[in-house]
Amino acid sequence: MLVAGFDSSTQSCKLVIRDAVTGELIRQGRASHAPGTEVDPANWWTAVQDATAAAGGLHDVAAISVAGQQHGMVALDADGNVVRDALLWNDTRSAGAARDLIAEFGQEALVERTGLVPVASFTITKLRWLRDAEPENAARVAAVALPHDWLTWRLLGYGPADESPLGPDLTKLTTDRSDASGTGYWSPFTGEYDRELLVAALGHDVILPRVLGPSEVAGRTPAGALVAAGAGDNAGAALGLNARAGDVVVSIGTSGTVFSVAERPVVDPNGGLAGFADATGEYLPLSATLNAARVIDTTATVLGVDHAEFGRLAASAPVGSGGLAFVPYLDGERTPDLPDATASLLGMTRGSFTRENLARAAVEGMLGSLAQALDAHRALGVDAKRVMLIGGAALSEGVRAVAPTLFEVPVEIPAPGEYVADGAARQAAWVATGSRPDWPVETIARLEPAPDAALRARFAAAAELAREAEESGKSLRSV
Numbered sequence: 182m183l184v185a186g187f188d189s190s191t192q193s194c195k196l197v198i199r200d201a202v203t204g205e206l207i208r209q210g211r212a213s214h215a216p217g218t219e220v221d222p223a224n225w226w227t228a229v230q231d232a233t234a235a236a237g238g239l240h241d242v243a244a245i246s247v248a249g250q251q252h253g254m255v256a257l258d259a260d261g262n263v264v265r266d267a268l269l270w271n272d273t274r275s276a277g278a279a280r281d282l283i284a285e286f287g288q289e290a291l292v293e294r295t296g297l298v299p300v301a302s303f304t305i306t307k308l309r310w311l312r313d314a315e316p317e318n319a320a321r322v323a324a325v326a327l328p329h330d331w332l333t334w335r336l337l338g339y340g341p342a343d344e345s346p347l348g349p350d351l352t353k354l355t356t357d358r359s360d361a362s363g364t365g366y367w368s369p370f371t372g373e374y375d376r377e378l379l380v381a382a383l384g385h386d387v388i389l390p391r392v393l394g395p396s397e398v399a400g401r402t403p404a405g406a407l408v409a410a411g412a413g414d415n416a417g418a419a420l421g422l423n424a425r426a427g428d429v430v431v432s433i434g435t436s437g438t439v440f441s442v443a444e445r446p447v448v449d450p451n452g453g454l455a456g457f458a459d460a461t462g463e464y465l466p467l468s469a470t471l472n473a474a475r476v477i478d479t480t481a482t483v484l485g486v487d488h489a490e491f492g493r494l495a496a497s498a499p500v501g502s503g504g505l506a507f508v509p510y511l512d513g514e515r516t517p518d519l520p521d522a523t524a525s526l527l528g529m530t531r532g533s534f535t536r537e538n539l540a541r542a543a544v545e546g547m548l549g550s551l552a553q554a555l556d557a558h559r560a561l562g563v564d565a566k567r568v569m570l571i572g573g574a575a576l577s578e579g580v581r582a583v584a585p586t587l588f589e590v591p592v593e594i595p596a597p598g599e600y601v602a603d604g605a606a607r608q609a610a611w612v613a614t615g616s617r618p619d620w621p622v623e624t625i626a627r628l629e630p631a632p633d634a635a636l637r638a639r640f641a642a643a644a645e646l647a648r649e650a651e652e653s654g655k656s657l658r659s660v
């Protein structure tokens with residue numbers, strides 16, 4: 182019996198087809214997504230079909246599950262059409278809306294109700310932005326879904342009347358706990374939507390996807406395959422890695438994320454850590470940065486090198502990049518919450534300002550933010566015995582060289598793979614066979630910690646300078 186798992190991520194759609202019992206990888210496919218932080222969801226549906234074609238189809242698959250980028254606002258009208266392009270998790274235009282919601286409800290109360298302090302990434306802030314910036318669009322919204330919810334609905338055969346066999350039945354939208362927990366209007370404590378917050382954000386009540394349990398079935402495709410609940414991509418990765426207590430996953434994709442599986446909700450009154458739910462019935466405390474793999478992509482482009490050469494340059498520079506410090510807020514930042522920040526390069530001398538040091542400083546800055554996030558998790562009681570490093574940039578030689586100098590626990594590198602899509606495939610196998618699969622995960626390297634206190638201190642000082650400049654209105658953006 183075969184099962185399929187999709188990862189509809191920020192930059193691309195990945196599909197794995199696995200044996201439901203052994204987990205053996207049978208086929209896979211991939212397709213790119215459009216760039217930008219607002220995207221027509223039709224683009225993701227096309228990518229699902231292209232990835233499916235690339236993987237040789239889904240005709241022989243018993244069950245399917247979709248994991249996807251979290252938080253994106255897919256606003257639907259009564260006819261099942263999208264009201265406007267989806268605003269993605271990395272779109273920071275709703276930073277002011279986040280501040281407004283905190284002022285109206287109080288930070289402490291919001292943490293108690295939703296496990297989150299609103300930041301521009303979360304869906305609730307995007308709804309408030311829509312209400313204020315595009316009231317005519319807001320008034321037309323009849324249902325709000327997330328990327329994986331909308332794709333699941335499309336796979337079930339629903340959608341606009343002229344594009345789908347079953348038409349626009351909005352009541353058939355489904356989601357799961359992990360993605361619901363990233364909206365800002367769902368409580369990980371009660372497992373219920375908080376409609377008062379939803380209405381306060383958007384201005385009126387709407388249909389929200391039914392929240393399914395970890396092994397509940399959303400329905401069947403028109404061809405007859407079971408469709409599972411799906412998940413947010415980070416919860417998908419935790420399931421794909423079989424992460425257990427003591428494991429902290431660090432993912433370096435478009436986002437940088439630090440997360441672990443917890444038996445009880447873990448919340449942070451300061452908001453550095455989000456109190457999400459996971460895809461197995463437990464919880465997923467998580468921190469996310471906006472600047473991760475693309476810090477490397479951008480710096481490699483500036484240096485005129487490919488990933489392999491970038492990795493060699495970074496690995497050949499000394500720990501601490503000869504004193505160069507790169508605060509990597511190229512896309513603003515979410516952790517720390519500095520949506521309007523810009524990046525900065527500090528510590529340049531004629532000696533330190535070399536190609537090698539620049540490459541390494543980019544990696545040290547990008548991982549430095551994630552190491553600070555891991556510290557915050559540990560301070561809140563998260564048990565970290567090892568880091569499991571995944572995501573596109575985990576392949577980088579530079580990342581592997583720098584990681585042990587920043588993390589205080591061993592860093593393990595699972596075999597390169599699509600762990601989000603694998604988590605979705607595991608969920609599909611769970612609904613198809615009735616039991617959660619225990620497929621093995623291979624580790625290809627274990628890096629022993631060699632934390633460098635001076636490096637940590639220099640990055641912390643550089644990040645603090647960037648924060649002070651932002652908060653005092655002295656950053657170059659405001660000149």
Ligand SMILES: Nc1ncnc2c1ncn2[C@@H]1O[C@H](COP(=O)(O)OP(=O)(O)O)[C@@H](O)[C@H]1O
Nearest residue numbers: 190191192193434435474488572573574576577
């Ligand atoms: N060898 C490599 N070194 C550094 N970055 C890489 C490497 N291979 C892929 N990447 C980067 O990883 C990112 C894609 O990772 P992925 O985890 O698929 O992201 P997402 O899930 O956000 O779409 C891209 O920005 C890509 O350029």
Ligand SMILES: O=C(CO)[C@@H](O)[C@H](O)COP(=O)(O)O
Nearest residue numbers: 190191250251270434435436
């Ligand atoms: O916003 C978050 C998590 O809170 C991001 O992790 C998104 O879920 C996007 O993930 P990638 O596409 O970068 O994997």
